[in-house]
Amino acid sequence: MFEGYSSSDLIAIFAMQGFAxxxxxxxxxxxxxxxxxxxxQMGVINMAHGEFMILGAYVTYLCSHFFANHIPALFSIYFFVAMILAFIAAGALGMMVEWLLIRHLYRRPLDTLLATWGLSLILQQTYRSVFGAREVGVTIPDWMMGSLPLTDLIEVPINGLxxxxxxxxxxxAVAILLMKSQWGKKVRAVTFNRPMAGAVGINTERVDRMTFGIGCGIAGVAGAxxxxxxxxxxSSGQLYIVDTFLVVVFGGAASLAGTIASAFSISQAQSLMEFFISGSMAKVLTLLTVVGILMLRPQGLFTLKIRN
Known part of the structure; x- marks a missing residue:
């Protein structure tokens, strides 16, 4: 696999693919x-999570055009405004979906999977009707353009940084929110023991709605x-939904550290293998490796410690 590459070439390849x-x-x-x-927290398999990400991306696209056409003097900061609006739009849609649909399907994981899969198809067709079937892109501000040369062979793009x-x-911010805020304490209480959390006065329905909204809002920021x-x-969101579920399951549900560790290991493995073998084969090998590890450790890399 490494035949034909010099040591300096391999170092540059590993560095560039590692950054990718x-x-x-x-x-x-x-x-x-x-x-x-x-x-x-909720045990909801949200197959429409990728479409919440794409909503954030389309909000960013609209902000890019609005600033370029109406407020060109502030175009360099449009992304920060778009990021806030993407969070609000995706979060508000998420809360509405939880109230209209998800709250009726708790403790029915197969039903939530099918319902949110149908929702993803509806959202995809809505985006297709509103924005067209073609892919669109935003204009990147000048301060994000270009790259930083690390060596003669290695450069890293500023927008990636x-x-x-x-x-x-x-x-x-999410870690601080979960560990230090009142909302985070309520989320952990509901996750550990929902009936007891309700018995001590926590409005579990409101916590669920806020949790679903914030989770979808973060997906909107991911889209930005x-x-x-x-x-x-x-349909761009569907390219990431399987990998995202793989990250969550591999890292351990509701574990922030596990999510980060599994995302790092999966992304690095795929990026390096895609250079030397095909992209589809890289995904297959990654999936087989993760499945093998989960057979030995079904709870994932990290688990929450719960006192019985």
Missing amino acids: GLILFSVLVLMALGLAIIFG FVMVLTFAIAV AFTMIGSTGP
Whole structure:
């Protein structure tokens, strides 16, 4: 597999593919953070999670055009406004979906899977009707253009670095929210023991709705970040949903550390193997490896410690 490459070539290849893996890791983490919260607390298999990501991407696309056409002087900061609007739009849609659909299907995982899969098809067709079937892209601000040369052979794109910094900031914010805020304490209480949490006065229905909304809002932010590294289409979210579920299950449901660790290992493995073998074979080998590990450790890499 490595025949024909010099040692310097291999070092450059591993460095470049490792950085490409970090960009994929950033998207997977942002997608999986919200999904891990939803799946870990509520046991809901949200097959429409990718479409919430794409909603955030389309919001960013609209913001890009609005700032370019109406407020060009502030175009350099449009992404930060788009990120906030993407979170609000995806979060509001998520809360509405939870109230109209999901709350009637709790403790019925197969029903939630089928219902959210149908929702994903509806959202895809809605995006196709509103924005067209073609993929669209945003105009990246000038300060995100270009790359930083590390060596003569290795360069890293600035927009990729920005996405990684954004991912780190959001992961820290989610960790603080879960561990320090009142909402986070209620989420952990409901996750550990829903009947007891309700008995002590926690409104579990409100916690569920807020959790689903925040999880979908984080997916919207993932969509905003996705526009910095790729184009957006009505079905783009489906390209990441399987990998995202794989990250959540492999890392351990409701485990923030497990989500990050599994996203890093899966993204790096896929990125390196895709260079030397086909992309489909890289996914197959990654999936087989994860399945093999889960057979030995079905609870995932990390598990929450619960006092009985």
